[in-house]
Amino acid sequence: MYKIAVLGDRDSIYGFAALGLETFPVLSDEEAVETLKKIAEDGYAVIYITENLLSALDKEVEKYREQILPAIIPIPGVSGNTGAGIANVKKLVEQAVGSDIIFNN
């Protein structure tokens, strides 16, 4: 039985608590790294993180990329959509195909 975690600044994620997801509000990038390390090993199958944390957590996220669980998924925060999530998908296409053939509309 797995749980779902949401990691990000408090304003962006407190709503998820009402749905029964576990929220981990963090204030700084360092705190985010620590928290991610902790919860990644702790039976969470899906960890949503806000896009603005993504760049700070890049190294950590990379580590879990090849494992089946947890799935670390960027979501837009309250400050708006930075496009980091879509950029991530774009990077995957580039990794697999060699060049971007889906997003260059």
Add this chain to the structure above:
Amino acid sequence: MAGKQVNPTRMELTRLKKKLATARRGHKLLKDKRDELMRQFLDMVRENKALREKVEQGILQANGNFVLARASMENETLNEALMAPRQEVSLESSTRNIMSVDIPVFEYKTRTADPNDIYCYGYASTSADLDDAVKSLADILPDMLELAQKEKACQLMASEIEKTRRRVNALEHVVIPQTQSQIKYIVMKLDENERSTQIRLMKVKDMMLEQAHHYTEKQVNE
């Protein structure tokens, strides 16, 4: 491209021929695997993209609703309202195999029987905007889980495709040509040995004839 030096023996030749056959077979199989993975990956990534756009749109809207809710409520009241969630979501995860890549399949369960049972507060002290906000977030949750599943699958498949592509290229551009050139080298060397043995035998025969009958083969022919 000589590559590694090999012993020009028949045994080595047999070994290399077998190796070449295996490499060709492996190359073909891996190429097929790569193509099929690629096809599935492209389908998956298109779905992923559409889903992500939908989810991002949904979350953006939900966030907007939450901003409205916060504007019309005291911060403390809001915190209090969301402090004790009634609902709890848990996941069951199994794996599905696509072309030897294990991808996760999530199935989610809510603690209470009714998944719409999300309002964990009394309605007296909270604004209606909060209800809207929580509802809009709850609506997007199934899509978010679907997105998590798809995106993880895409990540796993992308790295598998990359690995397979490297293997295909290594076989195609290194292993197979190298083995071919080694085989060619051995064949040439063996042929050369054979010719030289033949010449030596002919020469020895000449010498023996000369010794026994005191004439050369040349004179007989004349």
